[in-house]
Amino acid sequence: MSDSVEAQDDSYAAARLRLLNEEARSGPPRRAALAALTDRWLAGLAADAAEATGTGGWALLAVGGYGRGELSPRSDLDLVLLHDSEKSVGALADRLWYPVWDLGLALDHSVRTPDEARKTAADDLKVQLGLLDARHLAGDQALSSGLRTAVLADWRNQAPKRLPALLELCQERAERQGELSYLLEPDLKEARGGLRDATALRAVAASWLADAPREGLEEARTRLLDARDALHLVTGRATDRLALQEQDQVAAALGLLDADTLLRQIYEAARRISYASDVTWREVGRVLRARESRPRRRLLGRSRSTPAGSTPERVPLAEGVVEQEGEAVLALAAKPERDPVLPLRAAAAAAQAGLPLSLHAVRRLAAAARPLPEPWPAEAREQLVTLLGAGESTVQVWEALEAEGLITRLLPDWERVRCRPQRNAVHRFTVDRHLVETAVQAAGLTRRVGRPDLLLTAALLHDIGKGWPGDHSEAGEVIARDVATRIGFNSADADTLALLVRHHLLLIDTATRRDLDDPETVRAVAGVVRDTSTLELLAALTEADALATGPAAWSTWRASLLAELVERVAGALDTGALPEAAERDSTAEEERLAIEAARTHGPVLALHAHAEPDGEGEALDEALGVELLLAVPDRPALLAQAAGVLALHRLGVRAADLRAVDPIGEGPVALLSWRVSAEYGALPEAARLRADLARAFEGTLDIEARLAEREAAYPRRRGVTPPPPRVTVAPGHTSQTATVLEVRAHDAPGLLHRIGLALTATGVTVRSARISTLGANAVDAFYVVGKDGKVLPPARAAEVARQVEAALR
Template sequence: MTSVNDVTTEASDDKPSGYAAARLRLLQGGAQSGPPRRSALAELTDDWLTELFGQGAQGVALVAVGGYGRGELSPRSDLDLLLLHDGTADPGEIAALADRVWYPVWDLGLALDHSVRTPTEARKTAGDDLKVHLGLLDARHIAGDLGLTAGLRTAILADWRNQAPKRLPELREMCEERAERQGELQYLLEPDLKEARGGLRDATALRAVAASWLADAPREGLADARRRLLDVRDALHLTTGRATDRLALQEQDQVAAELGLLDADTLLRQVYEAARTISYASDVTWREVGRVLQSRAVRPRLRAMLGGGKAAPVERSPLAEGVVEMDGEAVLARAAKPDRDPVLPLRAAAAAAQAGLPLSLHAVRRMAAAARPLSTPWPAEAREQLVTLLGAGRSTVDVWEALEAEGLITRLLPDWERVRCRPQRNAVHTWTVDRHLVETAVRASELTRRVGRPDLLLVAALLHDIGKGWPGDHSVAGEIITRDVAARIGFDRADVAVLSSLVRHHLLLIETATRRDLEDPATVRAVADAVGSVGTLELLHALTEADALATGPAAWSSWRGSLVADLVKRVSAVLAGDEPLDPDAADPTAEQERLAVEAFRTGGPVLSLRAQTEAAAGPSDEPEPLGVELLIAVPDQPGVLPAVAGVLAMHRLTVRTAELRSLTLPEGVEGAVLLLNWRVAAEYGSLPQAARLRADLVRALDGSLDVAARLAERDAAYPRRRGVVAPPARVAVASAGSRLATVIEVRAQDAPGLLYRIGRALEASGVRVRSAHVSTLGANAVDAFYVTGADGVPLPSEEAASVAKGLEGALRG
């Protein structure tokens, strides 16, 4: 055998630099991209490593594994290499050969994942480590003894197939754990292209399943999905110059430009579509693996029970006309005729969802290939089956995705195409637009007992954001689309009007309840006029809750629910004929009057803290805390709002709602007292003592406490995320917001002391704050302030615009 040290090599000092120059030309040149560039880069690297390795050695081979073995080299990919030897060469010679290959790679700054093993050692390591086994499944010969590489590949594949009943469940568990950590690629705003569910790791796992010969990834388009994610990763590496797989927000526009795409939204949509393809293929494949492994375990027992070699009977339980259950899936009956039964796709989907079963891939493909289009308007059965599907609860999601994977959803609802895989660039939203709509229907299915027309609730839930695929206000566009879709589905004129109204006003209750003064009669009357009837209000209430719950954890809380319920109660009264009371005519409560008199008597602020809870859902449940009601009475004087807001911010109290009004004191008592009725909650930890709050408030009002300096110190201590610039604050005057005051709405990045800064700016403008309604959605604060002039009447339009402009300037500064 030729000695490793006797091998002649043409490698010289200028070879690595020659490779580096050729590599740079390949990556910077625009002639090649995508698969051709990855293949060319792998081939160029193969040639360079072959020169480093040399020629003529027996019993030693250089093998590419993992992504390099598949020829999927992105610009900053690791080189996964195995130096394979038969164990006959001197260890020192093997070490010298390894150094000859490894060190030039390191010298170029390339990441290297390397190992030196015999075939026996490689097989043993693969048996102990699933990740090693997966990498070796893609082993590819680069240089040296070809027979050694071929022998290892044969042995590794044989081991994989023989150990599949043990290895595949382990691989599935690994995929599920990774998905739990990284999330789902098809919904993330900053996804990890490799590790997230539906990413490149899952695509590689599907290749491993296919190599086991137990099952195969069934979805057409899988290769294209993998190619798309690899193309995006290539562009990401070239844009950032780093070996990263995370598609960060600040880099998406550049990556999109590198790929020749219109914008970052187009990029994300393509990424989501690819991830959805891989995720769906994974679901179907793992389900098939489970069925095969279960049948292998059960078959011997069945044969014994049946007395030998008789085949076990296949059970088929009817679910609906043309639909049966078999092997844990909903499949088409033998007599089903998709080409003659246009309602079959909806009937099969509804039956599967109601039974909590996945819809067979074969059934979906058969219906997609042969199903006839529905007539316009739809027959009544089709509409009923759609409603049944939407009302099935959590199982609706998987069945809907199965229909969508084969294009059946857009065939039934063509307008769905505009929202499919559409990203939502708002941290409050968990899902893409289309998945959010389905998720809202799922949430609405839990509320159908609260409404008289559950069918309208479910369809409105599915369509409420359908306008997000069009320019302009999505509620306005959605109303138009919903009219068309509802009529096509087969609803009558009255139901079409209700559905379009629900979509048009689906944000009305939550925005009004959290941003407007519910004590103002104009607020309640405006909502009543928009809704029009108690039945529509009932549906809108349920839709509001379902929409918020489906948006994400920051969009709904018991506090928000209590505000919406209060608004609905007031609007219901107006729709029943009872006019709302003028808040200025309302008498103060005994507690409010007591505090006002005490404040006037002492000449300083008086506080009252009282915890509030929501009624328990059941007899065994604990009441849910809504926050703490903070009542403050202060003799009328300038600077009350910023002083109170600043002190609360110093004590890390979050203000959820705020009202400020002047109280008429009892007869015989002269003077004016301001009453502030606020609901607050601690950011963390326990609430401060009322006495301490009062002491700091006294100092803030008399000027001995520098609130601005204290908040500045706290602000400086907050960690800032590098590279993230918050959008500038926007301030607007809400037209026709109230007949009692001018409504100024502020949208800004939430931050400690924001309400204090707003209060100072309003105080400087000379207006009087009647009430404030604050709301925080993720990192965004949306606050509304009801202000008047010194005479207590709404501001003239020009003055209101000037106040808004000045406030916006103060916040931006």
């Protein structure tokens, strides 16, 4: 390499470093400046290389993002060296590529003739997309212009075939990467609504068949590019994935308040791109269908019902709303400026028909519709409920209204939850989308309740308080009552909606964390819900909320617990009599196991897989898991020892019930009823499990050492540090027969064993337990009594909680 080339490289490297470190210049100006700087450097390299090798008939082109003049700090340099095939350009290429590599820059390069470039583009859609943004850097301008003109002509001629292929590529990528606007660690480029989709919209526009709605689209793309620039500078890597541990730094680099503000802005940008994509691809489909039908019409003759120049058929859907070419549009006679209910009526009609609401209709409604009077007229409220009750088709209509600002105009409180992230791995969606998804799920449950309108409205509002500080249920109660009054519900219905929002977690929390055999559990729930109609609404809302949250929030096991609680509360409300505390009768199998354990003085167990029909026979129901019944002569540390053995056999505990019986009058036998799940889907052998339990109770099995060995053999991946465990004492009215300790901790193998050891060390006795796992979090409740078998005094209970928490830390 000559001294001149080395000097150019050094000068470019220094100038590039200065540019990337300039805090005053960022965003589009920095990307453009970096592209221009790189242009000059590469043009100089190419000119020197051509002179040194005596090469003619060549051109250097930038393609892809570099072709668009958008260079992020760690972006690849996408280059094509074009030549006319008269002479080899290998030597020229070497003199171009090696300096780029020497500076440590990522390079995506190719060397082709114009015909080779066109043929490769015809065979590879991604290559063709890159060439659509081709830009001349150096060499023969005519060679570059000729290729660009030919590639654009090919793209437009082949659009009927290439655009469906591009749509399929976008859909496959979305399926693989997910939706950017709902991911906690999104890929800014590949996820749906990301930079790839923005590029696809440019390609559609270049075909001349359709164009994307432009409003806000360039700003959205710029926001994602700015975030990627900051991510590159923060990490020093060419990455597009915005990991959790980098979000605060990226937010700071962009001058934003915090990571949540960053995610919210990114989500808003992604939604704009996703919505533009939906509208654009619908238009592409309409145009292509119209093209396909023309030859058929010419062949068969034009139908009498569609004469030349006629308007496409319009089918009435509702007053002022018609269907036209697969979309819901406004009727010709519709007057949005005189009909304030029209936006909701059009949305409800579109959703009920399973149609998208046309872009033109939404924009006309946003521009012309009058605000609704307060309280809303009955029709407006009914149309909102109809929209919410349409099921899956509600989502696309709601998103269309939201994209044009109609939702926040109808429901101003929506602004605080719009695009708000939920930093909880259990949740699949942002707060606002979760609310809509809950309404979608509730739509399938409306036949279970007497007031579907209250169920659907509560589903839409149950997390509305998450936009405010403090307990979101308490804040939501206030907002729900205000919204209910504003949209025209009477005071009694507003009270019911406020109650549903305030207590939307009551049933699932109680069912999974409280002893359902304790009459105080039923008493507490019955006192809140007041009557059976409210109970049925709350039960349906609970199920819809869990289904919309994600797979970890709902299972057959959770459903069975909820159903049992609802049945008991309903019985108490119907009769007006609450159950008295009583020992639960043992089943025949439990009695048999208890008698055998008393006689043999050792552990006796039974292991059952819960199976449900799957259409092709019986299959293990992972949601229900496995039932393990264990009978063993009562002893200290029983819970810890049994849980430790289960952990060694890779069985996770989902629920546990402990009772003491005396089947033959020779001393108490502990009956443990567990619901467990196999970590790898295979059940352990009952004989091996029993043998290890016997060794543990005899003191010959070192559970702690075995668990430590397993932990060492399978080290956990390094990740985000979880919050510390927390142990609290539930309010005194939770149970009259035991003190309830709630343990919240990061789930891990052997966690229940460690909790059991900690409880044993405090000298309390565990009477029963409710074990619940949500994602990576364990939320467990333990009913404990003192040595006298009674509820712990408050001071003693608080001390036990502190000791257990300290042991878990």
